[in-house]
Amino acid sequence: xxxxxxxTQLLYVAAAVCFVLxxxxxxxxxxxxxxxxVSTGGMALAIATTxxxxxHAGTVTATGWIVMIAGALIGAGAGLYSARTVQMTAMPxxxxxxxAVGGGAAALVAIHDYVRLAGATAGLPESTTIPTILxxxxxxxxFSGSIIAAGKLQGVIxxxxxxxxxxxxxxxxxxxxxxxxxxxxxATPSVPVMIIIILAALAFGVTMVMPIGGAxxxxxxxxxxxxxxxxxxxxxxVIGNWALIIAGALVGASGSILTKLMADAMxxxxxxIMIGGFGTGDSTPAVAGPGGDVRSVAAxxxxxxxxxxxxxxxxxxxxxxxxxxxxxxxxLAALLEERGAEVSYAIHPVxxxxxxxxxxxxxxxxxxxxxxxxxxxxxxxxxxxxxALVIGANDVTNPAARRPGTAIxxxxxxxxDQAKSIIVIKRSMGHxxxxxxxxxxxxxxxxxxxxxxxxxxxxxxxxxxxxxx
Amino acid sequence: MTPELLTDITIFVxxxxxxxxxxxxxxxxxxxxxxxxxxxxxxIVLAGAMLIAVTADNALGYILAFVAAAFAAMNVVGGxxxxxxxxxxFRRSRAPVPAPDTPAAxxxxxxxxGA
Numbered sequence: 001x002x003x004x005x006x007x008t009q010l011l012y013v014a015a016a017v018c019f020v021l022x023x024x025x026x027x028x029x030x031x032x033x034x035x036x037x038v039s040t041g042g043m044a045l046a047i048a049t050t051x052x053x054x055x056h057a058g059t060v061t062a063t064g065w066i067v068m069i070a071g072a073l074i075g076a077g078a079g080l081y082s083a084r085t086v087q088m089t090a091m092p093x094x095x096x097x098x099x100a101v102g103g104g105a106a107a108l109v110a111i112h113d114y115v116r117l118a119g120a121t122a123g124l125p126e127s128t129t130i131p132t133i134l135x136x137x138x139x140x141x142x143f144s145g146s147i148i149a150a151g152k153l154q155g156v157i158x159x160x161x162x163x164x165x166x167x168x169x170x171x172x173x174x175x176x177x178x179x180x181x182x183x184x185x186x187a188t189p190s191v192p193v194m195i196i197i198i199l200a201a202l203a204f205g206v207t208m209v210m211p212i213g214g215a216x217x218x219x220x221x222x223x224x225x226x227x228x229x230x231x232x233x234x235x236x237x238v239i240g241n242w243a244l245i246i247a248g249a250l251v252g253a254s255g256s257i258l259t260k261l262m263a264d265a266m267x268x269x270x271x272x273i274m275i276g277g278f279g280t281g282d283s284t285p286a287v288a289g290p291g292g293d294v295r296s297v298a299a300x301x302x303x304x305x306x307x308x309x310x311x312x313x314x315x316x317x318x319x320x321x322x323x324x325x326x327x328x329x330x331x332l333a334a335l336l337e338e339r340g341a342e343v344s345y346a347i348h349p350v351x352x353x354x355x356x357x358x359x360x361x362x363x364x365x366x367x368x369x370x371x372x373x374x375x376x377x378x379x380x381x382x383x384x385x386x387x388a389l390v391i392g393a394n395d396v397t398n399p400a401a402r403r404p405g406t407a408i409x410x411x412x413x414x415x416x417d418q419a420k421s422i423i424v425i426k427r428s429m430g431h432x433x434x435x436x437x438x439x440x441x442x443x444x445x446x447x448x449x450x451x452x453x454x455x456x457x458x459x460x461x462x463x464x465x466x467x468x469x
Numbered sequence: 470m471t472p473e474l475l476t477d478i479t480i481f482v483x484x485x486x487x488x489x490x491x492x493x494x495x496x497x498x499x500x501x502x503x504x505x506x507x508x509x510x511x512x513i514v515l516a517g518a519m520l521i522a523v524t525a526d527n528a529l530g531y532i533l534a535f536v537a538a539a540f541a542a543m544n545v546v547g548g549x550x551x552x553x554x555x556x557x558x559f560r561r562s563r564a565p566v567p568a569p570d571t572p573a574a575x576x577x578x579x580x581x582x583g584a
Contacts, residue, residue: 016484019510023491026503029559036506036556040549043512047545050516057523067531068522071538072515078539079547086551088558091501095508098548101540102511108537109517115533116524127474225504232511233484237477239517245477246484247513253488254507258500334563349497356500363558370561374497 004056011049012243018042019247023254029369046243075101088364089324092354093153096221099228100146106231106248107139110238111194118191126186131237133182136194137201139231144205146224152214153353159214171207174200208274214353215318215432216273219262221354223270226255258355265349267401267411294429297447299456302423303463305447309386312336313378315346315414316358319392319426320453328457329391330365335464344371346378346388346414348396379415388419390440392453394432400439407436422446425456498559505552512545 001009019042025035054060060068079098086094110132117128151157181197184190212220233248235241263270306312316329333343345367351358359372373381382388390397397416400406416422422445429441429448440446449456495503518537525534 015513020487020491022510023488023495023503023506026499026506027494027496029496029499029556030561032499032502032559033553033556036502036549036552039506039510040553043509043545043549046513046516047519050519054519054523059524060522061526063531064522064525064534067525067535068519068538071518071535072542075539075542075544076546079543079545080550082543083547083550083554088555091505091551091555094547094551095501095505098505098508098512098544102508102514102544105514105518105537105540105544106511108533108540109514109521112521112525112530112533112537115529125471127471222504225507228511229507232514232517233481235514235517237474237481239520240473240477241516241520242477242480244513244517245481247510249481249484250488250492251507251511253485254492254503257489257492258504261497261500347497349500352501354501355504356497356502359498360501360555360558363555363560366560366563368562369498369559372498 008049008053009242011045012241015042015046015049015243016246018045019250023250049243088360089321090154091360092217092221092357093150095354096146096150096153096224099221099224100143100150103139103142103146103224103228103231105139106228106235107136107143107198109235110135110139111198113238114189114194115191118189128238129186129189131234133185133197135231135234135238136198137178137182138227138234140198140201141205141208142224142227142231144202145209145220145227146205148206148209149217149220149224152209152212153217157210161213162210167207167211171204174204174207178204212273216266216268218350218352218354218357219259219266219268219270219273222255222258222262224255226252226259229253229255262350262355265412267408294441295444295447297423297449299449299451299459300463302447302449303460303467305387305421305423306332306336306341306389306460307339307464307467309336309341311342311381311385311387313344313346313382313385313388313416313419315348315388315390315393315397315416316362317348317351317391317393317396318353319394321352321357321361321392323392323453325391325454325457326361326365328454328461330362330367332457332461332464333367333371335461339464344373344378344381346375346382346416347372348375348393348414349412350396351393375412375414382415382418383420385419386421388416388422390416390422390424390426391457392426394426394438395436397440398432398436398438399443400436416440417443417445420445423449425449425451425453427452502552502555502559505548505555509545509548509552512541512548515541515545517541 022035022039025031114132152159178197178200229248229251233245236244399417401408401411401413518541521534
């Protein structure tokens with residue numbers, strides 16, 4: 001190793017240190033911004049080092065420079081534009097899209113390497129072939145799967161589980177062709193076989209995500225994030241670059257943790273979600289109501305209850321995100337605080353459409369983060385709450401989860417039923433994705449305000465304002 | 470199997486463990502920015518995309534280099550910018566005015582009136 005190699009390798013190590021420190025600083029909202037800056041610095045260092053390596057190699061043709069720089073500029077422009085203009089409600093789609101391009105780029109790195117070396121007389125060592133195959137397979141699955149996920153989140157593709165006759169068979173066939181082709185390539189290097197496994201992996205990604213419903217998206221996005229990280233680490237193996245291996249492993253770890261957290265919070269195994277079939281959210285009104293009496297309330301009466309409460313806990317769910325009513329809820333909370341009430345938000349881990357999404361939506365609506373409480377933190381406070389205001393959340397509030405023998409048994413829930421009184425804003429008595437009745441709604445302490453989250457909150461704001469005046 | 474591969478595997482496994490350790494401490498409040506930050510970190514694949522250009526000398530190589538560079542640059546630039554934008558919104562106390570760079574702020578013009 002000469003001095004140049006030494007220096008570049010050490011710079012890559014420094015970049016990796018920045019990534020780890022950056023993630024470490026995300027442990028608290030107070031330091032998270034600095035964490036992102038440290039991570040950005042590490043990235044700038046890694047890219048500058050790579051640039052020096054490319055220049056030092058001295059083999060880049062004029063065309064090579066043009067395509068590389070043009071590609072990077074176009075990509076950077078597109079990334080900058082989408083990052084600046086995206087609405088916070090559309091964040092899951094954007095993250096999904098970045099997963100797609102990241103996984104796609106990782107696959108392309110390996111494809112290029114393979115095509116180049118397949119022509120060489122020396123052939124391919126298996127220590128490169130195996131990571132290449134894994135990179136191509138995982139990267140291509142991530143690419144197509146993330147695009148489908150983004151399409152579903154954006155509403156371009158139906159958010160409902162899409163299945164057709166033989167879709168499972170097609171999914172299995174794609175997996176068999178991809179893995180089988182990959183094994184064949186270890187023994188016999190072949191570019192045509194690689195093209196076949198790329199196509200199979202793309203088909204697998206599509207058939208994997210299509211049957212998964214909207215409410216399961218937090219899990220799917222996390223899983224695809226883990227896939228992208230793994231694909232990038234594999235690209236690092238292929239080209240022998242530690243920075244890629246370390247960064248990819250970090251992302252793989254982060255994606256895996258979030259996948260597990262999300263699946264646990266939904267009380268579903270990963271296998272159950274992937275096989276899927278349900279998980280469409282609470283948008284379908286059910287025909288039959290639950291047993292017991294449901295007490296319906298008008299916005300004016302609900303407003304009186306809220307206006308005279310000392311301690312209010314707001315429980316926002318998927319329905320709030322879907323109705324994009326985060327600004328209205330923040331306005332109502334501010335109004336109640338002006339009247340001297342103590343307002344906090346109970347955030348279930350799967351509220352929103354990606355991990356932590358509800359927190360970002362509320363932060364955007366100017367809600368201070370100390371008011372956003374995690375499940376373990378807020379649950380002991382429910383018995384002291386005068387009013388729990390549930391907005392578009394369903395299964396995560398169902399006390400049936402505490403009993404064995406129901407579809408959601410064992411699922412961690414918010415102890416909303418322990419509040420002194422409960423107001424639920426909901427469009428209908430429809431079921432959540434678990435498809436069962438919510439026992440909270442027939443609780444004698446509960447009053448139901450049947451309306452879309454946005455219009456209900458707007459009328460509540462109006463009614464509270466009249467009381468003040 | 471080469472010694473280099475063994476080193477690579479060692480690094481990969483240790484980095485995974487570091488990742489699990491560091492990330493499992495991140496609070497749920499920050500899970501979306503965390504995922505977005507992780508997203509920008511895998512934008513390091515831009516380094517790999519740039520290295521394609523070192524050996525690219527035919528049309529296929531150039532096309533792959535171009536697409537990979539575009540994808541990876543979009544990933545890295547977009548990822549960092551959007552993470553920064555999100556984190557800027559997390560405030561300890563209610564700010565006097567809504568953030569100017571939030572397009573949806575028009576819906577919540579009176580959110581700044583709190584105590």
